[in-house]
Amino acid sequence: MTAGGPAAGPASTGDFAVRVAGVTKRYGNHVAVDGVSFEVPTGVIYGVLGPNGAGKSTTLRMINDIIAPDAGEIRLLGGLRPGREAAAHVGFLPEERGLYPKMRVSEMIAFMGELRGLPARDARTRTGAWLERLGLGQWARNKVQDLSKGMQQKVQFAATMIHEPELVILDEPWSGLDPINADVLRDVVREQKAAGRTILFSTHLMEQAEQICDHICIIARGKKVLDGRLADVKRAAADEGRVALGFVDAAARARAEADGGPLADRALVAARHAGRGGLDAATDVEVELAAGADGGRLLAALVAAGAGLRRFEIVTPTLHQIFVDKVGVENASVAARADGAPEGGRP
Amino acid sequence: MSPPAPRARRGAPDWLVIARREFLERVRTAWFIAVTLLGPIAMVGLIVVPAVLAATSGADDVRVQIVDHTDRLGEPIATGLQLQGWKAEVVPRDTTEAVLLGRIRDEAIDGFLTIPASVLDEDPARRGDVTYQGDNATSQMVVMRLAGTVNAAVLTSRFVGIVPDERLPAMIAPVGFEPRHTTGETSGTSGTAVFLIGYAVMIVLYMAIVLYAVNVLRSVVQEKTNRVVEIMVAAAKPRALMLGKILGVGAVGLVQVGVWAAMGVLSMTYRAELLGVFGVEAGAWSVPPIGLDVVAVVLAYFLLGYFFYAALYAAIGAMVSSEQEAQQAQTPVILLLIVPMMCMQLITNDPRGTAAEVLTLIPFSAPILMPMRYVLDGATATSVAISLVLLALSTWLAAWLAARIYRVGILMYGKRPSLRELGRWIRYG
Numbered sequence: 001m002t003a004g005g006p007a008a009g010p011a012s013t014g015d016f017a018v019r020v021a022g023v024t025k026r027y028g029n030h031v032a033v034d035g036v037s038f039e040v041p042t043g044v045i046y047g048v049l050g051p052n053g054a055g056k057s058t059t060l061r062m063i064n065d066i067i068a069p070d071a072g073e074i075r076l077l078g079g080l081r082p083g084r085e086a087a088a089h090v091g092f093l094p095e096e097r098g099l100y101p102k103m104r105v106s107e108m109i110a111f112m113g114e115l116r117g118l119p120a121r122d123a124r125t126r127t128g129a130w131l132e133r134l135g136l137g138q139w140a141r142n143k144v145q146d147l148s149k150g151m152q153q154k155v156q157f158a159a160t161m162i163h164e165p166e167l168v169i170l171d172e173p174w175s176g177l178d179p180i181n182a183d184v185l186r187d188v189v190r191e192q193k194a195a196g197r198t199i200l201f202s203t204h205l206m207e208q209a210e211q212i213c214d215h216i217c218i219i220a221r222g223k224k225v226l227d228g229r230l231a232d233v234k235r236a237a238a239d240e241g242r243v244a245l246g247f248v249d250a251a252a253r254a255r256a257e258a259d260g261g262p263l264a265d266r267a268l269v270a271a272r273h274a275g276r277g278g279l280d281a282a283t284d285v286e287v288e289l290a291a292g293a294d295g296g297r298l299l300a301a302l303v304a305a306g307a308g309l310r311r312f313e314i315v316t317p318t319l320h321q322i323f324v325d326k327v328g329v330e331n332a333s334v335a336a337r338a339d340g341a342p343e344g345g346r347p
Numbered sequence: 348m349s350p351p352a353p354r355a356r357r358g359a360p361d362w363l364v365i366a367r368r369e370f371l372e373r374v375r376t377a378w379f380i381a382v383t384l385l386g387p388i389a390m391v392g393l394i395v396v397p398a399v400l401a402a403t404s405g406a407d408d409v410r411v412q413i414v415d416h417t418d419r420l421g422e423p424i425a426t427g428l429q430l431q432g433w434k435a436e437v438v439p440r441d442t443t444e445a446v447l448l449g450r451i452r453d454e455a456i457d458g459f460l461t462i463p464a465s466v467l468d469e470d471p472a473r474r475g476d477v478t479y480q481g482d483n484a485t486s487q488m489v490v491m492r493l494a495g496t497v498n499a500a501v502l503t504s505r506f507v508g509i510v511p512d513e514r515l516p517a518m519i520a521p522v523g524f525e526p527r528h529t530t531g532e533t534s535g536t537s538g539t540a541v542f543l544i545g546y547a548v549m550i551v552l553y554m555a556i557v558l559y560a561v562n563v564l565r566s567v568v569q570e571k572t573n574r575v576v577e578i579m580v581a582a583a584k585p586r587a588l589m590l591g592k593i594l595g596v597g598a599v600g601l602v603q604v605g606v607w608a609a610m611g612v613l614s615m616t617y618r619a620e621l622l623g624v625f626g627v628e629a630g631a632w633s634v635p636p637i638g639l640d641v642v643a644v645v646l647a648y649f650l651l652g653y654f655f656y657a658a659l660y661a662a663i664g665a666m667v668s669s670e671q672e673a674q675q676a677q678t679p680v681i682l683l684l685i686v687p688m689m690c691m692q693l694i695t696n697d698p699r700g701t702a703a704e705v706l707t708l709i710p711f712s713a714p715i716l717m718p719m720r721y722v723l724d725g726a727t728a729t730s731v732a733i734s735l736v737l738l739a740l741s742t743w744l745a746a747w748l749a750a751r752i753y754r755v756g757i758l759m760y761g762k763r764p765s766l767r768e769l770g771r772w773i774r775y776g
Contacts, residue, residue, distance in 0.1 A: 064581045084584060092581040098574030102372060111368055115582045119358040159578070 015078060017042045017167050017198035018063060023072030025058050032058045034222040035072070040200050040215065042078075045193050047209040047230075048202040049323060050219035056202035057095050059219070060171050063200070064092045077166055088117040091165035095172050095202075097156055101145035105155055106131065108144055113162035123162065130158040134184065150181055157185065161192070168192055170201035174208050186212055210319040220327040230319070237325070238316045241289030242273075243298060246311030250282045255307065257285070262301035268293045286315065361583040365591025366598065369566065373599045383603050387610030409489060410434040410456045411481065414442055416464040420500050424460065427496040448480070457481050460493070466501065495521075542695060545722040547611070551604065552649055553688060553715050559600035560656040561677070563592055567664025567757070568673050576757055585754040589746075593657045600653060645718045647735060652714020655742040656680065662749035665756035666769070687712030691719070698725020708734050710741035 018040035025033040033055040040046040048056050062069045063076070065083030080086040099108055106127050113123035131137050134154045139147060144155065153176055161168060170189075174182050189199050189212060203209050209216060210230070217227035226233065245263075247253040257263045263272065263285070270290040289298065295314050302309055317325070358364070373379055411433060415421030421437035428435035438447075438459075447459045458481015465475035477497050483489045502519045510518055570576040579588055614621060659680050667673045690712065693702040698720050707717040707726060713734045720726045726734075752769065 066577070066580050087582060092578065094574075094577035094581060096574040096577040098570075098577060100368075100372070100575055101573060103368075111364065112578065112582065114358050114364045115361055115579075117358050117361075123358070156578075 015042065016040060016075075017044075017077060018046075018200055019073075019075045020059065020063070021073045021075075023059070023062060023069045023074060025055075025062060025067065026070050031222050033062070033069070036219065036222070036224045037072075038217045038224060038227045040198060042198055043193065043196055044198060044214040045189060045212055046198070046200045046215045046217070047213040048200065048217050048219060049204065049206065049209055049319075050202075050225075051204055051327065054219045055222040056204075056219055057171055060092075060169055060200075060202055061094075063169060064090065064094075066094075086167075088163065089166045091116070091160040091163065091168045093156060093160040093168075093170040093173055095175075097153060097176075099144045099152060099155060099159070101143065103144055104140070105136065105142055105144055105147065106140040108155060109158045109162050112159035116163040116165070118163045126162055126164070127158070130162060133188070134158055149176060150178060153177060154181065154184075157188065161188075164197075166197055168197055168199045170199065172203055173201055174203060174205055182208070206318070206320040206323050216319070218323060218326055225326045233322060234316055234319070237322045238314060241293070241295070242286055242315040242317065243289065243295055244284065244286045244311065244313040244315050245302075245309065246280070246284045248283070248308040248310050252308035253283055253285060256302065256305065262298065262305050262307065263287060265301065266290060268298050268301060284311070360587075362587040362591040362594065365579075365583065365588060366595035369592055369595025370598045373562075373596065374602065379599070379603070383606050386603070386607050387614065408432065408434070409458075409483065411479075411493075412436055412438045412442075412447060412450070412456050412459040414438060414440055414447070414459060414461045416440055417462055417467055419504055420462050420466065420497075423500040423503060424462075424496055427500060428492075431492060431496075433492075451480075451482060457483050460497070462497075467504065541723060544615075545695065545719040546691075548645055548722055549688075549691060549715055549719040551607065551611075552645070552652065552718060553684065555600050555604050555649060556652050556656050556714060557681075557684060559596050559653055560660045562596045562599075563657045564660035564664040564673055564677060565670065566592055566596065567661055567753075568667060568670055571664075571668055571757070572670075580757060585757055586750045588757070589658075589661050589750055589753050593654065593661060597650070597653055597657065601649075604649065641718075641722060644721045644731060648714045648718050648738075651735065651738045651742055655710060655714065655738065655745055656684070658742065658745040658749040662745075662752040662756075665749070665753040683711045684715070687715045690716065694720050694725065695723065698723040700725075704730060708737060710738045713738050 016039050018038075020039070021037050023033055023036050024031065036055070036059060048059065050056050058067070061067045063074055063082055065081075065086075074082050076082055076086045077089055080089065082090075100111075103111065106124075109127040109130060110120070110123040113126060114120055118126070128137075128140070131140050134157065136151060136154055136158070139151065144152060147155065157173075160170070168189075173185055173189075177185060186208070189201075192199055213230045215228065216230050216233060218225040228236075245256075247256065255261055257272070263269050268290055269287045271288040273286045273288070287298075289295065295312075299312055302312070359367075409428075411428065413421045413425055413435060415424075415437055425435040425437055444461075447456075450456045451458060458479055461478045461480075463475035463477070465473060466477060468474045479490070479493055481489075499519055503515060506515055506518060570579065583591075660677065663676045663680065664673065667676050687706065690702075690706055693700070693706060694716055697703060703716075703720055703725055706712050707720050707730065717726060717731065717734055721731060
């Protein structure tokens with residue numbers, strides 16, 4: 001690869017952007033990250049999802065060599081060690097946001113660029129472009145402390161991206177952003193991907209992740225729960241065979257569920273779940289297909305029984321549902337309660 | 348596919364980027380400019396104001412009354428004082444002390460002399476003292492003039508009849524007296540001036556080290572409270588962070604002390620002219636020449652001393668998480684700085700003694716005391732060299748320890764580490 005000018009875009013960096021292999025981090029008796037492995041392919045948007053305290057921030061910190069893993073190995077961009085070797089190729093937005101309050105906005109951003117190895121002149125030119133892109137042009141000469149929290153966050157994004165890193169790592173990038181700025185950030189992330197960069201971010205906001213991720217990795221209690229392409233994860237979840245049914249009235253539903261009815265047939269239906277995903281509790285039901293059964297056979301049986309069907313849908317679960325299913329209700333509710341609180345995990 | 352080669356850094360090294368930021372952030376403040384420019388004015392003020400005050404106030408237009416029990420000394424003393432511009436008069440000897448004290452209270456007079464009859468006794472053992480009571484008896488000038496006039500009058504009265512009158516003034520005129528500092532190499536310069544310069548060097552070094560090293564501590568703690576430290580640590584190694592910070596703040600100190608030193612030297616050189624503006628004579632002492640060797644020694648100890656203490660302060664900054672905590676944690680280091688100040692007298696009293704030798708070898712006190720000792724000509728080139736080597740080694744050790752503590756401690760928020768944890772950090776870092 002070559003160093004590449006700012007216009008050349010990221011250089012080709014091998015077959016993976018991040019490889020985390022069997023990484024463990026302990027704090028005293030507490031295992032913050034427990035043998036986690038995953039691989040981020042080059043040029044994708046990769047989301048690390050999990051409830052607060054799951055070990056997301058600790059993992060991202062290790063990828064940035066802020067802390068060292070107790071076991072396991074991390075390689076970046078096809079083989080670089082985290083830290084000094086990779087510093088010029090990586091941009092990091094930490095969960096703990098912080099800027100020098102007395103610095104001018106433009107100088108703050110240029111400073112971060114220079115710190116990542118950018119020559120002073122390049123840093124200044126790019127700072128101007130980034131401030132315009134984020135709608136902060138008129139604030140360039142103000143001190144950081146004069147800006148609102150949301151604007152400071154945008155300054156921090158610019159400081160993260162200024163050296164145009166091949167790998168952009170964002171820890172909870174949407175926390176504290178209003179909806180408009182959240183959209184701006186999402187656009188920026190997509191632009192970065194279009195430019196061939198890899199974006200790795202953590203979040204506990206499943207809606208954001210679902211809209212933007214190519215790949216996900218779900219972590220809970222320091223362990224990896226699942227990872228893969230978002231589409232594959234969703235298809236796998238869909239193939240688990242959930243079908244949402246709507247009947248014309250409660251009586252029709254009762255007939256179908258009664259002994260001898262198609263929904264009572266253990267060869268077809270393994271379990272029934274009432275009222276999920278905003279279904280009408282009186283007339284609608286979601287069922288789990290039995291092993292070996294498929295949607296077509298269930299539909300045929302229902303039609304044959306003259307069940308009075310209004311709706312028949314193979315359910316593709318939302319990421320939120322997959323998350324709740326995989327992580328478990330107790331963990332997910334911990335996540336919901338702890339929403340917005342900073343992630344723990346350090347002594 | 349083989350991993351990419353690490354991208355060659357095209358910009359400045361990270362420690363330099365950090366140092367420049369620290370330097371510019373401080374130098375650009377109005378506070379820095381004010382202190383840098385006003386500092387020397389305060390210094391000039393320190394030289395001029397006392398001289399002006401001592402020369403002008405208190406010793407002119409003094410009103411005294413004289414109670415004379417000898418009947419011989421009162422008039423000559425009054426005349427002598429009147430010649431110096433004072434209002435002096437002899438009052439009847441039965442004027443009571445209460446009445447005279449009342450006049451002081453009413454501010455009719457500033458004070459009164461009481462001359463007992465026994466002052467003229469031939470036997471020194473039975474001679475009484477002349478007393479002066481007044482609201483200005485604390486003024487050195489007033490006391491000096493009174494004592495001089497009274498002594499002249501007493502001497503004159505003793506010689507009357509023994510020495511011809513025309514020769515009397517010459518006989519009782521005092522001789523001049525001038526202390527000169529020397530260690531044998533040169534014929535000596537004004538002792539007062541050498542002492543003052545040595546003292547000034549010590550104060551400036553102490554202040555510079557305290558000011559700027561503490562600045563490093565505050566800067567580290569502020570980065571923690573701002574949470575800036577997280578992006579900084581992601582972008583640069585903690586060692587580069589610490590080095591950059593110490594260098595940047597140190598450069599600020601060097602600029603400031605440099606400006607001060609230049610203005611200080613100027614004001615000493617043109618002292619007579621400066622004092623002349625205020626209508627005061629400069630006095631008899633001469634400014635000893637400040638050689639390049641002195642400048643080199645002061646600079647070397649300022650730099651090493653600053654690095655030594657800045658590294659200690661940076662380590663403390665990494666250990667604590669708030670400014671209040673930092674106040675407590677820095678106490679031991681402050682003590683290390685103050686103790687040498689207390690020992691200053693050991694150097695000035697005997698610059699070539701054992702105590703001075705030992706104190707200027709210890710790395711904690713050497714940066715503050717050795718330049719002073721050198722100015723006082725107490726240190727040989729060998730002892731300066733040994734002391735510098737020791738200080739340089741300790742600085743290296745302190746920086747090494749601080750970097751390890753810094754590496755682990757900088758991301759700690761919350762409780763302060765125990766000594767055992769600290770040991771672990773040093774091994775781990």
